[in-house]
Amino acid sequence: MEKRNVIIIGGGVIGLGIGWQLAKAGASVTIYERDKAGRAASWAAAGMLAPLAEAHSEEPELLKLGCQSLARYPQWVRELEADAQMPIGYRVEGTLIVGLEADDTDQLRHLYTAQQHLGLDVNWLTGRDARDIEPALSPRVTAAIHCARDHQVDNRLMVNALQRAYQACGGVLHENSIVERIAIKNGVATGVQTEGGFHKADVVVLAAGCWAAEIEGLPDAIRPPVRPVKGQMLALQMETGIAIKTVIRTIRARYPMSVYLVPRSDGRLIVGATSEEMGFDTRLTAGGVFELLRGAWEAVPGVYELPILETWAGLRPGSRDNAPILGKVPKLTSFARAAPCPRPSVENLILATGHYRNGILLTPITAYEIAKLILTGELSEAIAPFQLDRFFVGGVLQRNSPKL
Amino acid sequence: MKQMPEFKIAEQPYQSRLLIGTAGYPNFHVMTQAIAASGAEIATVSMRRVKFTETSGENVFALLRELGIKILPNTAGCFTAKDAILTAHLAREALETTLIKLEVIGDEQTQFPDVAQLLTAAETLVKDGFTVLPYCNDDPITCKKLADIGCAAVMPLGAPIGSGMGIRNPYNIQIIRELVQVPLIVDAGVGTASDAAIAMELGCDGVLLNTAVAKAHRPVLMAEAMKKAVEAGRAAFLAGRIPRKLYATASSPQVGMIA
Numbered sequence: 001m002e003k004r005n006v007i008i009i010g011g012g013v014i015g016l017g018i019g020w021q022l023a024k025a026g027a028s029v030t031i032y033e034r035d036k037a038g039r040a041a042s043w044a045a046a047g048m049l050a051p052l053a054e055a056h057s058e059e060p061e062l063l064k065l066g067c068q069s070l071a072r073y074p075q076w077v078r079e080l081e082a083d084a085q086m087p088i089g090y091r092v093e094g095t096l097i098v099g100l101e102a103d104d105t106d107q108l109r110h111l112y113t114a115q116q117h118l119g120l121d122v123n124w125l126t127g128r129d130a131r132d133i134e135p136a137l138s139p140r141v142t143a144a145i146h147c148a149r150d151h152q153v154d155n156r157l158m159v160n161a162l163q164r165a166y167q168a169c170g171g172v173l174h175e176n177s178i179v180e181r182i183a184i185k186n187g188v189a190t191g192v193q194t195e196g197g198f199h200k201a202d203v204v205v206l207a208a209g210c211w212a213a214e215i216e217g218l219p220d221a222i223r224p225p226v227r228p229v230k231g232q233m234l235a236l237q238m239e240t241g242i243a244i245k246t247v248i249r250t251i252r253a254r255y256p257m258s259v260y261l262v263p264r265s266d267g268r269l270i271v272g273a274t275s276e277e278m279g280f281d282t283r284l285t286a287g288g289v290f291e292l293l294r295g296a297w298e299a300v301p302g303v304y305e306l307p308i309l310e311t312w313a314g315l316r317p318g319s320r321d322n323a324p325i326l327g328k329v330p331k332l333t334s335f336a337r338a339a340p341c342p343r344p345s346v347e348n349l350i351l352a353t354g355h356y357r358n359g360i361l362l363t364p365i366t367a368y369e370i371a372k373l374i375l376t377g378e379l380s381e382a383i384a385p386f387q388l389d390r391f392f393v394g395g396v397l398q399r400n401s402p403k404l
Numbered sequence: 405m406k407q408m409p410e411f412k413i414a415e416q417p418y419q420s421r422l423l424i425g426t427a428g429y430p431n432f433h434v435m436t437q438a439i440a441a442s443g444a445e446i447a448t449v450s451m452r453r454v455k456f457t458e459t460s461g462e463n464v465f466a467l468l469r470e471l472g473i474k475i476l477p478n479t480a481g482c483f484t485a486k487d488a489i490l491t492a493h494l495a496r497e498a499l500e501t502t503l504i505k506l507e508v509i510g511d512e513q514t515q516f517p518d519v520a521q522l523l524t525a526a527e528t529l530v531k532d533g534f535t536v537l538p539y540c541n542d543d544p545i546t547c548k549k550l551a552d553i554g555c556a557a558v559m560p561l562g563a564p565i566g567s568g569m570g571i572r573n574p575y576n577i578q579i580i581r582e583l584v585q586v587p588l589i590v591d592a593g594v595g596t597a598s599d600a601a602i603a604m605e606l607g608c609d610g611v612l613l614n615t616a617v618a619k620a621h622r623p624v625l626m627a628e629a630m631k632k633a634v635e636a637g638r639a640a641f642l643a644g645r646i647p648r649k650l651y652a653t654a655s656s657p658q659v660g661m662i663a
Contacts, residue, residue: 056430057621057622058430058431058434058622058623058624059430059431110619110621113621114621117621213461213462225462226462227461227462227463254513276453276455277453277454277455277463277464278454278455279455279457279463281455318432318462319431320431320432320433320462321431321432321433321434322430322431322433391433
């Protein structure tokens with residue numbers, strides 16, 4: 001087979017993951033990253049692999065994709081740790097979703113009902129059961145849902161490992177290199193334009209996260225509907241006595257925001273996250289940090305004494321339905337947004353963006369399946385429902401209409 | 405039977421008597437579908453929680469405009485009259501609308517309005533030319549004052565915001581209905597479809613709700629239920645319910661029947 005020349009826009013976990021798999025299979029791969037590789041959403045994330053805790057009745061396909069990706073994690077971890085020669089902090093302790101008063105218990109029950117309708121393997125616990133699993137929990141915890149099958153990974157280690165594995169396999173990484181435009185000639189993507197000049201490619205992969213809709217050259221009609229969703233977070237240093245093992249998430253009826261606490265093997269305790277529609281703003285706010293600390297302290301009173309190591313805000317690449325936008329830009333004759341003009345289709349352009357809250361979880365399935373799509377032309381069943389055209393078939397409002 | 409007056413806010417007629425919120429949906433796609441299913445023509449957006457961006461691209465303002473929904477900016481999260489007034493002015497500038505859902509919150513836990521601050525803010529905003537729709541207590545005197553100040557509607561709570569407790573004091577809502585001539589919209593407290601129907605049966609002109617739809621297991625289906633409930637409640641109000649009484653009356657007459 002001829003050696004394919006692939007350009008990937010975006011060096012986050014998605015771009016690096018796809019690039020690693022392609023380079024490993026012998027393709028010639030170049031990544032253009034606007035900043036430093038993996039320092040945007042990939043770095044800001046908490047690394048929860050939690051399709052069960054994140055499940056929603058209106059997002060069954062996303063749940064299925066998340067579970068499939070989680071199932072591939074053990075293989076992914078073995079392969080990545082071998083190629084990068086470093087651990088990535090994969091842990092399987094599970095998640096406890098806890099409530100702290102009677103109203104919270106009702107909210108938990110509401111979630112538990114939805115999870116049961118979805119057939120998820122989760123357990124209802126009393127407060128005492130929950131504290132048996134995680135003794136650091138507040139005595140106020142009234143009830144909990146145990147999602148034992150939800151896992152976690154250290155996303156920052158995974159970024160470093162992916163970069164090493166990608167480069168070890170021969171992948172080329174250009175950092176601080178902004179793609180100004182995707183070149184499209186006669187409906188075919190031919191390469192990208194950066195400050196350094198024009199770079200030709202057989203295939204262009206758009207994996208630019210929340211910046212994916214900002215890059216020029218794409219016809220308006222196929223700009224992926226992706227936006228930045230701000231999340232403020234912080235990290236505490238765990239000390240003896242506060243050695244949390246389980247991922248803890250709260251459900252609070254009294255506050256607009258829930259928090260999660262994710263313990264890392266190196267002693268960091270990640271606390272997140274706000275979810276704000278603030279455009280590309282990444283400033284920390286008093287209110288945001290206050291809500292995080294209050295939420296963490298109420299669930300685990302012992303955090304009161306812990307040193308704050310770091311605070312940050314990241315931008316999740318949010319798509320319109322929270323699910324990623326994957327695969328080719330399929331041909332369609334009509335296109336709701338740009339009607340009545342026929343939609344331009346673009347050959348040799350692959351989308352892999354819009355992973356929203358689930359980027360780390362969905363990295364394995366995205367990397368494996370997008371690499372397979374590029375190498376073999378085969379679109380797997382797993383990612384087929386997540387193509388761009390789902391937003392436009394029959395118009396924006398036709399999907400999921402209730403059946404009475 | 406009562407007349408069928410149109411539902412108007414500040415001279416603008418609306419077909420739907422359901423106003424809907426935009427917060428807390430699982431995702432934008434479900435939000436737009438739910439709003440479409442609700443039949444609402446007005447949707448409210450918190451100006452403090454959503455940064456106003458250009459009305460193209462991927463944001464709540466652009467999506468609502470795509471749907472043909474009128475945006476009702478609100479001052480949720482404001483704890484002083486000053487904050488609420490400032491937020492209202494920013495909203496008017498950004499969205500080019502004089503409509504404002506005025507909220508001045510008195511307390512984080514209950515989210516009850518601060519009446520003194522609310523009256524002050526309402527007075528100022530009416531003077532500044534806004535079409536003011538105040539979220540207020542189900543207190544008839546407060547509602548009367550707000551109407552007298554020149555608010556375009558009064559929007560008493562049925563129960564605390566997001567509580568889903570329904571219409572806790574239907575007698576007050578009835579008294580408010582007697583006291584004010586401007587549109588009366590129950591804002592907050594609706595938990596399920598029957599709550600919305602009860603509000604309409606009491607003679608309210610409309611219902612504003614958010615959480616009951618956004619946090620339902622299936623928001624789109626609940627939105628459709630709310631649409632029907634508001635229509636049913638309105639029709640029942642116009643039709644005129646029978647008086648309640650303790651003992652039965654057979655619905656088929658039994659006197660004069662041939663033995």
